[in-house]
Amino acid sequence: MNFHGIDMNLLVAFDALMNERNVTRAATQVGVSQPAMSAALSRLRKFFGDPLFLRGTGGLLPTARARDLSEPIAQALRQIESTLVKEPQFLPEKASLTFKLGLSDYPAFVLLPSLLQALGKEAPGVSLDVHAFNDRDHAVDLLDAGAIDAAIGVPPTHSDRRILTRPILQDEFVTIVASDHPAARRGMSMETYLALPHVLVSPEGERHGLVDQALAQQGKKRRLGLTLPQMFAVPAIVARTSMTATVMKRVALHSPVGRKLVLFPPPISLPEVVFGLIWHRRNDSHPAQAWLREFVARHAATSNCLTNQ
Structure with a gap:
């Protein structure tokens, strides 16, 4: 097998750049300096013969070539990671940590009280730090910045591979x-x-x-x-x-x-409102983060939050 001199760390750098859309944050995620990440981007551009990322008002904007590469590279890296690195098991009953959760008003009102009640029983050492947001796209900004671990709200305006969603609440x-x-x-x-x-x-x-x-x-x-x-x-x-x-x-x-x-019932036809659990791809495989998402989704389902009352 010959990868023609490609450094596997360059693919890690590409994945971080795709997730963060910012050289400095990508460098922090990978654990290298900002100049080293800039150098990696230059090497990636030369290897693929494409700019890959262009500067925009909201950060780095991936080119069409970068978007085509994103999912295959991310899947390959996750497969390599699962093969070579055994993640430590997360034990909620023994954990002592704080999760940062972004909530819009509705899920804070409907879900948070009973969620905290269940959390006290299943993971007494785990606490929540809640951040409020009203604009659906503000949740994406908070996730990008690492200010929250996950959010519950109306899904973002635009879909993006770095932001993952799962419907957990609906109402009429x-x-x-x-x-x-x-x-x-x-x-x-x-x-x-x-x-x-x-x-x-x-x-x-x-x-x-x-x-x-x-x-x-x-x-x-x-x-x-x-x-x-x-x-x-x-x-x-x-x-x-x-x-x-x-x-x-x-x-x-x-x-x-x-x-x-x-x-x-309103005398006009209105769609149901669906609220999703929203998280950043960088947290997708982390054991504690995965447990948090499953806990929230499971509690929402068992609390009958997916059916009309």
Whole structure:
């Protein structure tokens, strides 16, 4: 077998550059200096006859050739690693460490309390350091920077081989009104829906959301009474006003004022919302990281979080 003088460490450097999109971070991942990583990139470019990575505003941008090489090289390196290096077994009941977990508001509200309860039983020496994010792509930035080990949220806008996802939570939309509101007895027809003032949740401050897009496709428009950046105040507001809102079902069911609300299917077709477990490829085979992801996914499933309540 002849690899024509290719240094296996160059493939490791390529994989790190593909994961990190940054020479300095790639050097840190591999354990070499920044000049050494720059030299490795120069050798890679010469060997493959391609620039491989071009500088962009968000870091290094892989060329088409680099993208073609990425998965085969990553798979080959993982196979070599599994053959030559035996990873130490992770024992959660004996572990003493902190995982950094990125959470958007919804999974923090729905999953985190029971997740911590289970963690105390299975891994009493393990703690969580939670980082909040609202923008789905902010989770990718946190993963790239190594600020979090994994995240739970709506999958990123753009797919990328360095970022892996696995669906673990899903929910459906419901339309809510106060239990003493006339609409609670009449039902939620489209006519009633459009006549009522609506609460819109918009973290970005925009006065146009998923419901408005669906209504616009039918040539209809709702009347907004309130726009606010987070969802968990909505049930209490609706319970005390004549407004309505369309929110995820568990937000209404788990609210302290849930009994003061009536839930209806929205009079328009809306997709289910799927939340994923998101992690960086660099952490994919690490035993402790793999255990964390399986623990979160298993707990989400056994807590009936994948079915509508």
